[in-house]
Amino acid sequence: MTVDTHTTGETAGARGPARPDGLAGLDEDARPLEVVVAARRRVADGVVALELARIDGAPLPPYTPGSHVDLHLGNGQVRQYSLCGDPDDTSRYRVAILRVDESRGGSRHVHTRIREGLHLLMSPPKNNFPLAADAPHTVLFAGGIGVTPLLAMARELAAHGRSFEIHYRARDRGRLAFAQELRDLAGPGRLHTYTDDDPASAADFDAVAAVRAAGEGAHVYVCGPRGFMDHVEDAARRAGTPEERVHEENFANDVDLTGTPFTVVAARSGVTATVAADRTVAETLRDHGVQVRTSCETGVCGTCLTKVLAGVPDHRDVFQSPAQQRANTAVTLCCSRARTEELVVDI
Numbered sequence: 001m002t003v004d005t006h007t008t009g010e011t012a013g014a015r016g017p018a019r020p021d022g023l024a025g026l027d028e029d030a031r032p033l034e035v036v037v038a039a040r041r042r043v044a045d046g047v048v049a050l051e052l053a054r055i056d057g058a059p060l061p062p063y064t065p066g067s068h069v070d071l072h073l074g075n076g077q078v079r080q081y082s083l084c085g086d087p088d089d090t091s092r093y094r095v096a097i098l099r100v101d102e103s104r105g106g107s108r109h110v111h112t113r114i115r116e117g118l119h120l121l122m123s124p125p126k127n128n129f130p131l132a133a134d135a136p137h138t139v140l141f142a143g144g145i146g147v148t149p150l151l152a153m154a155r156e157l158a159a160h161g162r163s164f165e166i167h168y169r170a171r172d173r174g175r176l177a178f179a180q181e182l183r184d185l186a187g188p189g190r191l192h193t194y195t196d197d198d199p200a201s202a203a204d205f206d207a208v209a210a211v212r213a214a215g216e217g218a219h220v221y222v223c224g225p226r227g228f229m230d231h232v233e234d235a236a237r238r239a240g241t242p243e244e245r246v247h248e249e250n251f252a253n254d255v256d257l258t259g260t261p262f263t264v265v266a267a268r269s270g271v272t273a274t275v276a277a278d279r280t281v282a283e284t285l286r287d288h289g290v291q292v293r294t295s296c297e298t299g300v301c302g303t304c305l306t307k308v309l310a311g312v313p314d315h316r317d318v319f320q321s322p323a324q325q326r327a328n329t330a331v332t333l334c335c336s337r338a339r340t341e342e343l344v345v346d347i
């Protein structure tokens with residue numbers, strides 16, 4: 001999670017067995033909803049939670065744990081945030097955002113400009129990070145603000161009396177957003193917190209042991225900074241958990257957008273253009289009048305995923321799984337490039 005580097009609560013891309021087929025987002029026509037910031041409160045050091053309700057008071061669409069929305073921040077930026085409220089309460093959604101000053105500015109804008117009463121546009125919820133319905137046990141690993149989708153999962157698991165545990169790691173105790181809420185949901189012994197300002201707890205963090213102890217058939221979910229997710233995924237591998245039972249939610253992708261120039265052909269638009277070394281396909285096509293929908297612009301959300309008709313992409317995204325990338329049937333236009341001199345896409 002580059003962010004731009006580190007997670008801000010922004011989310012979008014997920015990897016796991018229940019993912020879309022790799023073409024998710026191609027034909028989505030999700031009209032934004034008009035919402036009002038019904039409440040705004042600080043929930044941890046550097047973290048604010050926003051409650052969003054329909055301006056007309058109507059219920060919001062139902063959603064499942066792991067879902068996120070695209071929030072239009074009113075300054076031209078669109079950011080993805082996991083829903084971390086109660087899915088049974090469709091009168092309002094809740095999102096939480098960590099301020100990261102060295103990011104592209106979305107989180108700073110939320111923290112400094114977005115107040116109660118402000119009207120915003122928001123997409124309907126999408127879920128790229130769903131809970132498996134039949135897991136005998138579920139292990140949730142949260143790194144910092146990555147707790148947000150996992151909080152919704154914990155609520156669901158607790159509500160249905162299902163077996164689960166949460167391992168929640170943060171820089172210090174003041175940054176453990178929603179810790180009391182999780183404690184109440186999880187009950188005794190199921191929430192484990194680890195913070196760097198409590199060296200004993202930090203030393204206790206042992207993802208391999210946690211996954212091993214979870215037993216046969218357990219599913220593992222992880223969300224947080226890239227290094228944390230890599231660590232948990234590696235631990236799950238070492239513990240022998242099959243890949244299809246390990247699920248991750250990406251926040252951002254430290255992507256290099258530059259490379260060798262190549263030709264892009266937008267077949268449906270009848271446009272052929274050269275993608276310069278320092279321009280993206282999306283930027284190039286827009287320069288030539290082609291409308292390209294983007295959101296994260298770092299290869300995590302899948303909004304710009306487009307069918308490949310000819311040529312071989314140089315995949316730079318983290319939205320598609322390695323297998324989906326190897327299939328070369330779709331490409332993210334915001335960040336990926338081409339391995340061939342020409343790339344023909346269905347737009």
Ligand code: FES
Nearest residue numbers: 295297299302334
């Ligand atoms: Fe998000 Fe391209 S993957 S806009």
